[in-house]
Amino acid sequence: MFGSYEFGVTLNIDGIKIETYKEDGFYVYHRRSETQEVRKVISFASRLLVNPSEPVRLPKEVTHYLLIELQEPVFIAPNDELTFYITFPVEFGVYVAGRKNVELLDSFTLTSPKYTLYGTPKDGVICRWWGSYVHRQIPEIDPYLEGIMKVNVKNICDDWVEVKNLVFDAYHMKIYYGDFASMHAAVKVINTKVAETSFIERPIMDGMKKAVELFSLRKLPVMRKAFVMEWGL
């Protein structure tokens, strides 16, 4: 499913057919499903990379935040920590691999995107919404729809905290892929209302490859490495 493919490939991703072929002297990229068709001309017979991309860009890029609502809230004791697994939505990024760099050619998802507001209309942020149960072990998932995020929540305050939502910034995401997509996140709870979310540059399992970071290409070096959730957990 994810990986690198030579020109001329035909892929079938859960009913979505992706092809690259030569037609009338043009190199063509073609994706089609029951509801959508995308056709693009490429200047040379380039390789195709199919990677999981930051899941905040479809159907239209309006934000760079992902909010995961925990279907079972997690209570964490003062100065304690807990590691668990949750799921996140998968968006496929199809890249053309040039002689020196890669460029996004197409993207699609098999999930139904939904957006929400975190915070207030004045100061908050729009987020892609996703709901997930909390798992102690890596859960069974449909890799076409979901990826797995390992989350380590560390409560450094002196109160019990209830965590219902986690908000992540796509600019910090480090996505890896193998048979499924994965991320490894760290959450530092500062007080009952404020937490800091960041990503660890390490796959959750051995043998996973790093996906192309679409947002990091636009990132300024001075940007923070963590997102501060200041409108509640």
Added chain:
Amino acid sequence: MIDPVTDIADVLAFKIYGDTSLYDVLIFTFVISAAVIIARILRTNLRRTLKDRIAGDLLNVIEKLVYYIVITIGVISALPQIGVNLTGLLVAGGIVGLVIGFASQSVVANLISGLFLIFERPVKIGDQINVEGVSGFVEDIHVLSTIVRTYDGVYVRIPNEKVFSSSITNFVANVARRFEYTIGISYSDDAGKAVEVIRRVVEAHPFALRNPPPAIFVDSLGDSSVNIVVKVWAPSTVWYDVKMDLLWKIKVELEKAGITIPFPQRVVHFAEGGVKIESGKDVSA
């Protein structure tokens, strides 16, 4: 015999006014030109490097700041070359400034308002605003005026003083905004089913925000219809697209569910025995 080197040196040493020679004027011109070229190169490179990385309005302010700072440095460095004493200029500047201020009050008012607009930022480039009855996108904020492109694509230049002193409605200042519809259904249809159909359509739309939650309820019993109000929050950047898209989807789904959107209608009851018309007058029978 004529020595060309001495000849050029003589021309360059030619005094234009006071101690300022042609050579000084050339150096002045060169420094100013170099400053303008450097400022333009910096501006272009900044735009190319930061275009994808920071918001367009902020980039515009940074570009202008860098551009004018470089040119100001160039002018300040070059002025002594043509004999302009900056200390004297500062003293004279007070008096001259006063005179210019009185002479060009509106220009100064626009300038000051422009600076406040750039730094206070009630509107940003790309925002959708309404000022003095003009609605559209903010194209640019200059020092003296703000350029608005109306929704019809018309260019409107509004003096900054007017923008600053008027009520500004910024449709996208907040990240999310709400819109609403009133949908009338027939009295003979099931209002509960209609609410459910509308709720499903709203929940399926990616940009109808999950939180704040949408509100869908029977609002009033009208003359011809049961009126259902639908209030939906959407990201400010796409709210109008969502508003158009959602209303169409609601209409289609209501029709599929067999729910009718009635025309205005009035039920007329005739008195028993009907109406007898005599000599063009209505007379009760």
